Structures are given as structure tokens and as C-alpha cells.
Amino acid sequence: MEIEQSRVLDALPAMVWTAKPDGHVDFVNRRWSEYTGLDLDQVRCSGWQAAIDPQDLPNLIESWRSILACGEPGEMEARMRRVDGQYRWFVIHCSPMRDDVGRIVEWYAINTDIDQRKRAEEALRQDEARLTAAERDIRQTIDTIPVFVATYSPDGTRTFVNRTWQDYMGLTLEDAIGPSGKTFPHFYPDDVERNDAAWRVALESGEPLTIDVRVRRADGQYRWHTSRRVPHRDENGRVIRWYSVGIDIDDQRRAEEALLASRHDLGLIINTIPVMAWSARPDGSPEFFNQHYLHYVGLSIGQSKDWEPAGPLSEYWDLTAAVHPDDVDRLAATWEAILASGKSGEAEARLRRFDGKYRWFLFRANPLRDEAGNIVKWYGTHTDIHGRKRAEDALKRSEAFLSEGQYLARMGNLSWQVATGKITWSEPLYWIFEFEPGTLVTLERIASRVHPE
Incomplete structure (x- = not known):
């Protein structure tokens, strides 16, 4: 079972690891090992810490302990060292698996590369003056990175979308902003009201928004994205702009679904064998x-x-x-x-x-x-083993019947291993040949009991 699960996890297009209820890592899949250059023996106990940026390690350990303590799904962020020595940002989603009585028996986690998203968020936090001075370069950067980038006015009207956004949606900048800047027909129907309600709450409260939604691509395919919107405030604390990034997490969602399906398949195997x-x-x-x-x-x-x-x-x-x-x-x-x-x-x-x-x-x-x-x-x-036990009982009865028959008929049987010369006698033969029971029997001793003629 464990071998089958390892194969499934190794086939997933994501960096996956598992840990015992106490938080000790007990498995990392192939993609995790290929990225870090560390195998399972090297990451057991606290060996995995060697792959974490020392600046991020204390916060990561504290976050991991908090998640273990509350026993609920959570996420952490840290920079991880690639096998070539480069550090990249990852978000680590952790979720517990529980037994029938609700106790945690294993933790499952997926590491998702968010390095480009972090860079985009850092760029969006730059002050307004620097953004104005470097607008052309920033625009080029924002248009190049493989995440959705958008800006909104305080009332929620879209004022800018990057090239990635336009290419994905199949819309021009003019189509995306202006009078149609408050509408968005590309959400999956079941996600529209949920997203709109969450966005209204964020606009009213001025608090950041994070939500997962399915977004329709220009070819009609829907993919899961994490949308994160943060407000930009002036010196008086008023929201003057909203910045948004959208990260494609469809592969991550598929990996999570594959993990659930794997668990279900393992259950089917156990109940089918x-x-x-x-x-x-x-x-x-x-x-x-x-x-x-x-x-x-x-x-x-x-x-x-x-x-x-x-x-x-x-x-x-x-x-x-x-x-x-x-x-x-x-x-x-x-x-x-x-x-x-x-x-x-x-x-x-x-x-x-x-x-x-x-x-x-x-x-x-x-x-x-x-x-x-x-x-x-x-x-x-x-x-x-009922069949085997019945056969053993039948054999015992047969052996007992043979022994009783030999005793009544004053007969016996022997076996002679020619290679070793060992002779094995049945009990009646000791009596017939007048040998002491347990006496070592040889051909010479047998011959001594045969009539000379």
C-alpha cells in the first residue's frame, strides 16, 4: 500500500510531502527531492530545514507548530533553496488526514512556487513616486510575468490589466476597463455570487481579499486561480487604489484532488482484496x-x-x-x-x-x-486456513489408523536414506526385532537378526 501511495505521489506534478501527527516528515516525493537535491533519509526529523532560507526558518517553524497545535489546514510561506543554490518563494499548504474517530493520522502538504507572485506583490507595494518614475519598465515587467495583474479604483472599477490578463481572457485593455470595468463575465457561474459578495465586503471594509475562483480562458476552458487584492492607502489612511494579482493554481487543485482520489482508491483496494x-x-x-x-x-x-x-x-x-x-x-x-x-x-x-x-x-x-x-x-x-486444517486432521487420523493397523497386524515400516545411511523405524519394528526403543538402527544390526540361511 505504501509503495502504491508513493508511486501516486511521485507522479503528481507538484512538490508533495507528508508528516506524522507530531510533525516529523516521513515522505517527500520525487519532485520535492529533485528541486532540493535532498532525499528522504536526509530530510527526516529536522533535516528538511537545510532547504529553507535561514532568514525564513524561524517564522516557518513557528507557523508549522501553530498549525500542528490547532490541527486545522493552514499555509506557510518561505524561500526554499533549489539544487543549484537559488532560493525561490513557496507557499506550503498543509492539511490533516483524520481517522474514524477524528484523530490526525497524517499530514499532507503541497509546496507551490509563488516566487513570481511575491515579486509582483513587492513591485505593487512600491511607493507612487517610484511607480511614476519607472512606469514604462514596471509596465513591461507586469506585462511579462505569468500572473494576472490588475488595478481598481476605490469603488471597485477596473483601471488596468496586464498583458497576461488580456491574453488569457481574450480581451483588449479597452474592453477590460472603463464602463465595463465593474463587470467580469469570465467567472464560472457557481463562483460569481461568491466572488462578488466577497469583493463587496472588501471594498466596504478596506481589508485585503483572497479568494479562489474558476476563470474562463479565451478558448473556453476554466482554470482555478487564487485572486488576491490589497488596498493602497494615502497618508490619511484612505484607499486610493486596489492592486490585484491572480495566480493559476489549477495544477495544485488537481494535485489535491489526486491525493483525495488516491486515498479513496487505497480504501477501495483494502476493501476489495x-x-x-x-x-x-x-x-x-x-x-x-x-x-x-x-x-x-x-x-x-x-x-x-x-x-x-x-x-x-x-x-x-x-x-x-x-x-x-x-x-x-x-x-x-x-x-x-x-x-x-x-x-x-x-x-x-x-x-x-x-x-x-x-x-x-x-x-x-x-x-x-x-x-x-x-x-x-x-x-x-x-x-x-480451514481447508489446510481439515487436511492436517485427516492426515493425523490416517497416520493414527496406519499405526494401529500395524500394531494389530504385527507389522512395521522403515525408511532408508541411501545417501546418509540413516534408517527410520516405526515403533512396532523395535518390538518385532527385539531392539530397545530409541536404539540406533544400522544394516549390520538388522542383519544380526536374520537367520544365517
Whole structure:
């Protein structure tokens, strides 16, 4: 499963990494490693800090701790060193994955290059005098950078859009500003009212606006963009202009959707494989049973195929439920011993099917540890060995029947390994040849019991 997830994450067109609930990095994908020149072994624990600009590291660590503390999605910004030594700005979006009881089991994060956007924002913050003196150069710069740049008057009327904006929308500067400067027909229909409402609030409050919207390209295709608008104020604090940048985040959104789809696919795999699989917390309390398990024991009978318990599984079931009464104590003792040892283990027991019939299963458990060596979860499987057990019982009965028949018929059997000379006897032969049980048997000793003629 982990190998499959790694392949999926390595295929994503984004820099992706994951961390344990305590914040320790436990995976970086191929794009992350290619950019930084650091592999997973080098970034474990705090090794990833080597890729962060020292000026940004304290704030980044503080932001990461705050996100971990609140347990909610968040973002951070910092400059990261590329493999050639160049630093570029990245926004790091972090989001937790939770288990059935709401506990965080993993953090997923995507690093998005926002270096050009940061440069654009820095350019927009320059004072009015410098903007006037360098207007031509600034215009050229703004028209060249691959982000949307626009300005608005205090009432929200568009007064300028850069070349990237014009090319993307398929509109001229004259079409974008002036009388039509307050309208924008290129938003996805479902995003229009949301964007307009947020823009009205920003204009009334004078507070910056950040919103994600889908924008129609000249060819009719919609792509996700992050629109950020900030006010420019005069010395009296009045808003005299709004500056806006729009960054294409469609690839990032697709990467996030791919991550969600990957998680869903992994769930389908676990519930589809013809094995009863489960997981438990470090204390051994059950946390998850796949659909094969739930169906076998009857928990999901009468429910939809995607049924999931409404509360913690420990309220419904435990690993010894449905075990044959004669096997419960032995299985429970083995499970307690495995938990105490912290090592993999296995046991055999009969498990009751939903129709009341018992079948033999091989119970196997294996611990998952964090970077500090602490067990964070147990994974296990139940494998049906009923056919094998029946065959073993049949073999035992056959061997017992053969032994009894030889005893009654005063017969025995032996095997002779020619290569080694080793001779193995059945018990009756010791009695027939009048050898002491357990005596080493050789050809010479056998010959000593044969009549000379």
C-alpha cells in the first residue's frame, strides 16, 4: 500500500510531502527531492530545514507548530533553496488526514512556487513616486510575468490589466476597463455570487481579499486561480487604489484532488482484496475492519456495501469477538503477548461466520512504528486456513489408523536414506526385532537378526 501511495505521489506534478501527527516528515516525493537535491533519509526529523532560507526558518517553524497545535489546514510561506543554490518563494499548504474517530493520522502538504507572485506583490507595494518614475519598465515587467495583474479604483472599477490578463481572457485593455470595468463575465457561474459578495465586503471594509475562483480562458476552458487584492492607502489612511494579482493554481487543485482520489482508491483496494484486514491502536483496541471482515462476521449484513459504523469500532467489536469459545483464552493470551513484545506475531483460531459456522483462520499482526520507534498502529490479517486444517486432521487420523493397523497386524515400516545411511523405524519394528526403543538402527544390526540361511 505504501509503495502504491508513493508511486501516486511521485507522479503528481507538484512538490508533495507528508508528516506524522507530531510533525516529523516521513515522505517527500520525487519532485520535492529533485528541486532540493535532498532525499528522504536526509530530510527526516529536522533535516528538511537545510532547504529553507535561514532568514525564513524561524517564522516557518513557528507557523508549522501553530498549525500542528490547532490541527486545522493552514499555509506557510518561505524561500526554499533549489539544487543549484537559488532560493525561490513557496507557499506550503498543509492539511490533516483524520481517522474514524477524528484523530490526525497524517499530514499532507503541497509546496507551490509563488516566487513570481511575491515579486509582483513587492513591485505593487512600491511607493507612487517610484511607480511614476519607472512606469514604462514596471509596465513591461507586469506585462511579462505569468500572473494576472490588475488595478481598481476605490469603488471597485477596473483601471488596468496586464498583458497576461488580456491574453488569457481574450480581451483588449479597452474592453477590460472603463464602463465595463465593474463587470467580469469570465467567472464560472457557481463562483460569481461568491466572488462578488466577497469583493463587496472588501471594498466596504478596506481589508485585503483572497479568494479562489474558476476563470474562463479565451478558448473556453476554466482554470482555478487564487485572486488576491490589497488596498493602497494615502497618508490619511484612505484607499486610493486596489492592486490585484491572480495566480493559476489549477495544477495544485488537481494535485489535491489526486491525493483525495488516491486515498479513496487505497480504501477501495483494502476493501476489495480477498483477505480480512484490520488495524488497531497501540493499546490493541480495534480501529478499522475492512468490508470482507465486516461481512464475514455479519456486522454489515443488512447494511449497504459501503456501510461504516456510526461510532468507534471498539463499541461494536473486538478482535476476540466471534472466536470459538475453546479458542478465546488462547487467542487473547497470544494477542496480549504480541502487544507486550511489540513484535509481529500470529495465532490460529476458529472464527464464527455470519451464518453461525466456524472456520479456522490464521491471525497475523504487525506493528507500525514512528521515527522514534514508538508503535503508532497495529495492522493485521485473518487468512482462511480451514481447508489446510481439515487436511492436517485427516492426515493425523490416517497416520493414527496406519499405526494401529500395524500394531494389530504385527507389522512395521522403515525408511532408508541411501545417501546418509540413516534408517527410520516405526515403533512396532523395535518390538518385532527385539531392539530397545530409541536404539540406533544400522544394516549390520538388522542383519544380526536374520537367520544365517
